[in-house]
Amino acid sequence: MEMSAIPDRVETLPAPDRCAGCDAALGDTSDVGHRRAQVTELPRVRPETVECRLPVRRCGCGHQTSAVAPPGVQAGQACYGPNVKTMVALIAEIGHTSMERTALLMKLMFGLSVSTGFVAKVDAQLGDRLAPFEEQVKERLRKAEIAGTDETPVSLAGSTAYIYGMHDGKVVWYGAGATRGHETIKGFGLLTGFTGILVRDDYVGYYFLDSLLAGVQICLAHIVRDLRRQVENDPVRNAWAGRLRSLLQEAIHTANQAVRDGNEQLNPQVIADIRARYLELAHEGIRFNPQHAGRPKNKARVLAERLVDRVDKALLFLSDLRVGATNNGSERILRRAKTQMKISGCWRSMGGLRAFCRVHTYLVTAANHGIDAFTALRDAFLGTSWTLPQTTA
Structure with a gap:
C-alpha cells in the first residue's frame, strides 16, 4: 500500500542512544534526519452509554412539556442507538451471516452482547421502514423503457421458494414468492404494469406478459x-x-x-x-x-x-x-441471494425472505447511486431513508 502524504497523526519515537554497528554512544549532535513508517489501524471500538436528560417544564395552565428525544432514542427507556442497529444490519445483510453469527460478531468486535432476538427485531424493523422505498422502486421500474428480469430458487424452511429480480441498470428490485408461476408474478404488481422492452430468459411463466410489452429480448x-x-x-x-x-x-x-x-x-x-x-x-x-x-x-x-x-x-x-x-445483468443481481444461501443455508420464514428482498432492494439501488451501505442503513434507522432522485439518468 502507498504512504499517505497527510497522515492523521504523527508520532516521533525516541532516538537510538547506541550505534547498532559499533555500540558507540549517540547524542543529539548525531541526528541526521528520520525514516518514515506508516500504519493504518482501527481504534478498538467500545460501546458508549449516553444518558439523555430531557428537561421538563410546567406551564401556568398546568401542562408539562418535555424536550424531544434525539432521533433513534426512546424517552423513558434504555435502547440501542442507530449506529448499533446499523452495524447489526451491515453484518447480517452485507456479510450474509445468520442471526447467531451476527450476534457473536457484535460481541467480538464491539463488546456488545446482543441477542438473536434483537438481530431479528432489527431486520424486521428495517424491512418495515423500507416499505415506502420499495413502492418507489416499483413505480420507477414500471415506467422504465428497458428492464431485465430473472428468478432463482431458494431454500425456505425445508421447501423451495423463489427470489425474483428486476432492474433497469441502476434501480434494482427483489421480491419473494412461494411459486414460480403467473399468480406470483401478478401478485408483485410490477411486471404486469410494465410496458417497455423486457430482457428475460425464455421461461414460459413470462409469456403471458408479452402482449403488454413494447418488445422482448430473450437471453x-x-x-x-x-x-x-x-x-x-x-x-x-x-x-x-x-x-x-x-x-x-x-x-x-x-x-x-x-x-x-x-x-x-x-x-x-x-x-x-x-x-x-x-x-x-x-x-x-x-x-x-x-x-x-x-x-x-x-x-x-x-x-x-x-x-x-x-x-x-x-x-x-x-x-x-x-x-x-x-440477461446477464439480471443474473448478476441475483447473486446476493445465492451468496446468502451458500453462507446461511436457508430462510426460516417467508416474512424473513421478503424482508431480505426489501432490504437488498434498498442497498443495491443506493449503491448504484453512490450511497454507501452504512450511510443508507443509518439513515433508514433514523427515519430518513434515502430515496430515489427524480431522474436516474
Missing part, C-alpha cells in the same frame, strides 16, 4: 449454451448449431461495436442479412433432425423449432441498440 447467452450442447451431442448432424452459435456471437459483436462507435442504429441491410442467415440455419436444424411417427422430437429439433418461432425476440437487440443481447 442469447442461454441460446448459445443450448446450441453448444447440441454440437457436443452430435457434431455432424448438428453442425448447423455450431454455425448458428457463431452467427449469434458475431451479431452481438456487431451491435456492441456499433454502440462503441457511437452509432444509434445498424444498417437495415446488416440486420436483414443476419436474420436471413439465422433462419436458414435454424431451418437446417429442423431438416437434419426429422420427426419420426410415434416418437417424440429430439432436443435438437425442439431447439431449432423454438429458434424459428423466437426469431424476433432473439434479434430485437439489433434493431434497438439500447437493448442488451443477454
Whole structure:
C-alpha cells in the first residue's frame, strides 16, 4: 500500500542512544534526519452509554412539556442507538451471516452482547421502514423503457421458494414468492404494469406478459449454451448449431461495436442479412433432425423449432441498440441471494425472505447511486431513508 502524504497523526519515537554497528554512544549532535513508517489501524471500538436528560417544564395552565428525544432514542427507556442497529444490519445483510453469527460478531468486535432476538427485531424493523422505498422502486421500474428480469430458487424452511429480480441498470428490485408461476408474478404488481422492452430468459411463466410489452429480448447467452450442447451431442448432424452459435456471437459483436462507435442504429441491410442467415440455419436444424411417427422430437429439433418461432425476440437487440443481447445483468443481481444461501443455508420464514428482498432492494439501488451501505442503513434507522432522485439518468 502507498504512504499517505497527510497522515492523521504523527508520532516521533525516541532516538537510538547506541550505534547498532559499533555500540558507540549517540547524542543529539548525531541526528541526521528520520525514516518514515506508516500504519493504518482501527481504534478498538467500545460501546458508549449516553444518558439523555430531557428537561421538563410546567406551564401556568398546568401542562408539562418535555424536550424531544434525539432521533433513534426512546424517552423513558434504555435502547440501542442507530449506529448499533446499523452495524447489526451491515453484518447480517452485507456479510450474509445468520442471526447467531451476527450476534457473536457484535460481541467480538464491539463488546456488545446482543441477542438473536434483537438481530431479528432489527431486520424486521428495517424491512418495515423500507416499505415506502420499495413502492418507489416499483413505480420507477414500471415506467422504465428497458428492464431485465430473472428468478432463482431458494431454500425456505425445508421447501423451495423463489427470489425474483428486476432492474433497469441502476434501480434494482427483489421480491419473494412461494411459486414460480403467473399468480406470483401478478401478485408483485410490477411486471404486469410494465410496458417497455423486457430482457428475460425464455421461461414460459413470462409469456403471458408479452402482449403488454413494447418488445422482448430473450437471453442469447442461454441460446448459445443450448446450441453448444447440441454440437457436443452430435457434431455432424448438428453442425448447423455450431454455425448458428457463431452467427449469434458475431451479431452481438456487431451491435456492441456499433454502440462503441457511437452509432444509434445498424444498417437495415446488416440486420436483414443476419436474420436471413439465422433462419436458414435454424431451418437446417429442423431438416437434419426429422420427426419420426410415434416418437417424440429430439432436443435438437425442439431447439431449432423454438429458434424459428423466437426469431424476433432473439434479434430485437439489433434493431434497438439500447437493448442488451443477454440477461446477464439480471443474473448478476441475483447473486446476493445465492451468496446468502451458500453462507446461511436457508430462510426460516417467508416474512424473513421478503424482508431480505426489501432490504437488498434498498442497498443495491443506493449503491448504484453512490450511497454507501452504512450511510443508507443509518439513515433508514433514523427515519430518513434515502430515496430515489427524480431522474436516474
